[in-house]
Amino acid sequence: xxxxxxxxxxxxxxxxxxxxxxxxxxxxxxxxxxxxxxxxxxxxxxxxxxxxxxxxxxxxxxxxxxxxxxxxxxxxxxxxxxxxxxxxxxxxxxxxxxxxxxxxxxxxxxxxxxxxxxxxxxx
Amino acid sequence: xxxxxxxxxxxxxxxxxxxxxxxxxxxxxxxxxxxxxxxxxxxxxxxxxxxxxxxxxxxxxxxxxxxxxxxxxxxxxxxxxxxxxxxxxxxxxxxxxxxxxxxxxxx
Numbered sequence: 001x002x003x004x005x006x007x008x009x010x011x012x013x014x015x016x017x018x019x020x021x022x023x024x025x026x027x028x029x030x031x032x033x034x035x036x037x038x039x040x041x042x043x044x045x046x047x048x049x050x051x052x053x054x055x056x057x058x059x060x061x062x063x064x065x066x067x068x069x070x071x072x073x074x075x076x077x078x079x080x081x082x083x084x085x086x087x088x089x090x091x092x093x094x095x096x097x098x099x100x101x102x103x104x105x106x107x108x109x110x111x112x113x114x115x116x117x118x119x120x121x122x123x
Numbered sequence: 124x125x126x127x128x129x130x131x132x133x134x135x136x137x138x139x140x141x142x143x144x145x146x147x148x149x150x151x152x153x154x155x156x157x158x159x160x161x162x163x164x165x166x167x168x169x170x171x172x173x174x175x176x177x178x179x180x181x182x183x184x185x186x187x188x189x190x191x192x193x194x195x196x197x198x199x200x201x202x203x204x205x206x207x208x209x210x211x212x213x214x215x216x217x218x219x220x221x222x223x224x225x226x227x228x229x230x
Contacts, residue, residue, distance in 0.1 A: 037219075047159075047167065047210055047221040062218040063124065096166055107155045107173050108214045113166035 002026035004036075004097050004114035011120050012087050018119060022080040022097030026112075029055055029075050035100035036080040037110060038071065040093040048093075052100060053080055089121045125149050125213050129222035135230040142198040144225045146211035151191045155215035158187055158196045161224075162207045170209075171196065201227070 008020035022036060029036060037052040051071040052060045061069050070083045080097060095117055098110035126149035136142050146156065154174040159167035169178045171187035174194055184199040198205055206229055211222040 039221075046223045047161075047212075049212075049218040049220060052217070052219075060217040098166075103173055103176075105154075105173060107153075108219075109157045109169055109172040109178075110159075110167075110212075111169050111172075111178065113168075116166055 002099065002112045004099060004112055006095060006097050006114045006117040008117060010118060011122065013123050014088055014121060016087050018084045018087050020082045020095055022114060024078050027099060029073055031055055033102035037098050037100050038082045039096045039098060042093040051082060087121045092119065092121045094118045124218055125152060125216060125220055127211055127213055127220050127222040129211055129225050131225060133226040133228060135228050136201050137230045138201055138203055140201045142201050142227060144196045144209055146194045146222050148192045148213055152213045152215035154190050155213055156194045157212045157214060159210045159212065160207045161210065167210060
């Protein structure tokens, strides 16, 4: 059974750094083709792709947020960590982590998602 | 970034109706298109990947089609549990942008 769960602070102040942890089970991030991504959703708004880390430690970031994001993995702990610096009230959102699965044709999809964690940015 | 535009933004339909949602990419994405369903307070759920492949466990009333820039999600006979918001997502390039969503409501 594959599960993912996000953890971290529910409230951060403007200018602070947010650190979120995705703890997963049922798969290994050392398996070729596997990745874990972060996606967020402001209240009442659409999904936004943030970052992705691959089994080989390759990292991808949304260009608009790249300067503020860092994604890392700890394969032994089955965890992926996302840090976002200089938080602003517009970063208030539910943050999801999800497993990325690669297909034989080279495309990918997010097939398992965590429940999400709501992060509010306010002083 | 590749822009994904869904239409309509919302629709009202009755149980048993055939529903079609479209998604247009701002440039060619081949068949690198996924569809997700999201219910209030829940995480998105994968329905269709690679434009037309049905994810395991998803009812066959859901189908996807299209390629290059124009894609369609069809629900052949809308069921009560299908009232939700649907998102397309391109996986052709980074970032894997999502559409703005289509909310399917009860008529």
